[in-house]
Amino acid sequence: GAGVSQSPSNKVTEKGKDVELxxxxxxxxxxxxxxxxSLGQGLEFLIYFQGNSAPDKSGLPSDRFSAERTxxxxxxxxxxxxxxxxxxxxxxxxxxxxxxxxGYTFGSGTRLTVV
Amino acid sequence: xxQGEEDPQALSIQEGENATMNCSYKTSINNxxxxxxxxxxxxxxxxxxxxxxxxxxxxxxxxxxxxSKKSSSLLITASRAADTASYFCATAASGNTPLVFGKGTRLxxxx
Numbered sequence: 001g002a003g004v005s006q007s008p009s010n011k012v013t014e015k016g017k018d019v020e021l022x023x024x025x026x027x028x029x030x031x032x033x034x035x036x037x038s039l040g041q042g043l044e045f046l047i048y049f050q051g052n053s054a055p056d057k058s059g060l061p062s063d064r065f066s067a068e069r070t071x072x073x074x075x076x077x078x079x080x081x082x083x084x085x086x087x088x089x090x091x092x093x094x095x096x097x098x099x100x101x102x103g104y105t106f107g108s109g110t111r112l113t114v115v
Numbered sequence: 116x117x118q119g120e121e122d123p124q125a126l127s128i129q130e131g132e133n134a135t136m137n138c139s140y141k142t143s144i145n146n147x148x149x150x151x152x153x154x155x156x157x158x159x160x161x162x163x164x165x166x167x168x169x170x171x172x173x174x175x176x177x178x179x180x181x182x183s184k185k186s187s188s189l190l191i192t193a194s195r196a197a198d199t200a201s202y203f204c205a206t207a208a209s210g211n212t213p214l215v216f217g218k219g220t221r222l223x224x225x226x
Contacts, residue, residue, distance in 0.1 A: 004157075033213055042203060042218035043158075050211060059213075091157065097211075103148045103160035104214065 002026075004107035006092050012113045013082055021077040021110045025094030032075050033095075033104065034067060036088040043091065049075065082114045119147075119204040119217030127223040134191040136220040138204030139184075145209045147180055149189050152201045152219070161189075161202075196226045 005024040013019050025032050034046040045059035049069045060066070064083075069075040079086055089111050093104035122137045138147070146165045150158040164171045164180045164187065171178045177190040191198055201221050205214035 031211075035216070043205075043216040045213050045215065048213045056213065089156065093158075103150070103163050104158075105160070106150075106157040108157040 004092055004094055004105050006090075006107035006110050008110055009108065010111045010113075012115060015084060015114055016081055018078065018080045019082055019112065021079075021090050021092075021112070023075045023077070023092030023094075023107060025073065025075070025092070026105055027073075029094035029096050029105070030072065031095045031097070032069055033093045034075070034077050035091045035093070037091060037109075038088045046077070046090075079112075082112075084114050087112055087114045119206050119215065121202070121204055121217045121220040123220060124218070125221045125223075127225065128194055130194060130196055130224055130226045132194055134194050134198070134222055134224070136189045136202050136204075136222070138187045138189070138217060140187075140204075140206050141185065142206075142208065144182075144206045145212075146207050147178075147187050148205045148207070148214065149176075149178060149187075150203045150205060150216075152203065158203065191222075194222075194224045196224050198222060199224045 007022045030051045032049040035043040037043050047067045048056040064080045067077045089109040091109045093106045095104045119138050119140050128134055146163055148163045149161045152158045162173045162178050164178050175192045180187045201219040203216050203219040205216045207214050
């Protein structure tokens with residue numbers, strides 16, 4: 001596609017429920033990243049996929065968070081047993097190898113609200 | 116953890132003035148990038164400067180990098196109301212490691 005697509009745009013869920021967030025990166029981009037941003041804060045790294053390599057999960061805050069990337073394309077971030085502190089905007093980005101001079105292309109994010 | 120720290124946290128200027136934002140970081144880097152964010156959603160890549168570069172220009176943007184001081188600055192010349200946004204610096208330890216973002220500078224350009 002022309003850009004990075006994320007769905008849903010907004011998600012309201014009850015505490016304790018599981019949620020799945022989807023990211024469709026730019027075709028041909030081998031690197032995919034998940035970040036989250038709490039209100040008025042910077043971006044917190046969550047997980048990084050590069051090609052067929054094992055993902056870098058070092059940023060996942062707890063074992064309730066997991067992510068997969070199928071076929072080197074679409075990625076799903078799953079949060080189990082959601083808590084109120086999980087409320088944030090979850091941003092996905094993709095990039096081509098080595099980043100070049102173009103950096104990351106971000107999606108518009110999913111705003112997650114846990115009530 | 117956040118490596119880049121932007122300064123100031125917030126900046127308000129009149130249209131036509133120049134805006135300067137600074138970023139400091141702690142460890143060695145491969146490159147440093149600046150991004151803009153409108154309305155708290157997706158970020159837009161503005162410019163990338165490599166560790167062996169000292170200055171780079173793109174339109175009304177000028178970025179400098181001082182690796183000895185571990186700092187960078189972003190200058191926006193002749194600002195416009197449409198430049199109102201949050202600006203983030205981000206650093207990469209290598210070409211294949213995830214970017215580490217700062218907390219950003221909120222720029223308001225008043226018409």
